[in-house]
Amino acid sequence: MSDTLNLTIAEKQAVYEQEIKKSRFILNIARIENEDDAQAFLEKIRKQERKATHNVWAYVLGETDSVQRYSDDGEPAGTAGVPMLEVIKNNQLHNVAAVVTRYFGGIKLGAGGLIRAYAGTVADGVADIGRVELVVQHEVLIEVAYSQFESLKYWLEQNSYQILDTEYGSTVTLTVGVEATNIEQFENGVTNETAGQASLIVGDERIVEVPYERDVTAKTSSLK
Incomplete structure (x- = not known):
C-alpha cells in the first residue's frame, strides 16, 4: 500500500440503521465527486426522509479534504454534524457525503448522548459497509x-x-x-x-x- 491512503466506502452508496433509546438513526452514505453531487445526494435524502425529526449531514471533498461542510439540522450546535464530520476524517474517508436521519423516539439523549449517537452511527455504518483503498x-x-x-x-x-x-x-x-x-x-x-x-x-x-x-x-x- 502507498503511504498516503485514498480511502472511500466499499459501495457507491449504502444504508445502515440502528435504534438508540427508541430513536431510529439511519445512515445514508455515498461517494461524491463534486459539490453538485453532494447537494443532489443531500436533497434526495431530505425528500426521501421528509417526515424525519432531523436529517443531519456532513461531507468532505478534494484530494486534501479542502472542502468540509456539515449541518446539525436543528440538533443542538456541535452535537451532530461536527461529530459526523470528525468520524469521516478520522477514518481517512475522502470524497464522501453522509446523512444521518433521526426519528425521535421520545427519550432525550442529552448533548453527550447525541454526539455518541451520531458519531457512532457513522462509524458503525462504515464498519458494516467496509472501506476500500483506491x-x-x-x-x-x-x-x-x-x-x-x-x-x-x-x-x-x-x-x-x-x-x-x-x-x-x-x-x-x-x-x-x-x-x-x-x-x-x-x-x-x-x-x-x-x-x-x-x-x-x-x-x-x-x-x-x-x-x-x-x-x-x-x-x-x-x-x-
Whole structure:
C-alpha cells in the first residue's frame, strides 16, 4: 500500500440503521465527486426522509479534504454534524457525503448522548459497509520461459503481487497488477529472478479498489 491512503466506502452508496433509546438513526452514505453531487445526494435524502425529526449531514471533498461542510439540522450546535464530520476524517474517508436521519423516539439523549449517537452511527455504518483503498496500478505483462515460470510465480506470490491472468503458449505470459509507485522496484525484481530472461510490458494506469481491513474508529474530539 502507498503511504498516503485514498480511502472511500466499499459501495457507491449504502444504508445502515440502528435504534438508540427508541430513536431510529439511519445512515445514508455515498461517494461524491463534486459539490453538485453532494447537494443532489443531500436533497434526495431530505425528500426521501421528509417526515424525519432531523436529517443531519456532513461531507468532505478534494484530494486534501479542502472542502468540509456539515449541518446539525436543528440538533443542538456541535452535537451532530461536527461529530459526523470528525468520524469521516478520522477514518481517512475522502470524497464522501453522509446523512444521518433521526426519528425521535421520545427519550432525550442529552448533548453527550447525541454526539455518541451520531458519531457512532457513522462509524458503525462504515464498519458494516467496509472501506476500500483506491490504488493506481499498472497491468504489467511478463513473458517468461516455462523453465522459469514456477520460480517467478513463487516470487510474485511471496511478495504479494496480484497475478491477474496466466496464458500458456510457446512461453508463459503473466499479467500482474503493480502499484504505480512500485514499478521500478518490480521490474528490478523480475529481472533478478529471471536473470534478465523475462520480457516486460508496462500497460496503462488504472484505479483498483483494494479492501482496507483496519478497524473503524468512532473517536471524536467533541466529547471531552
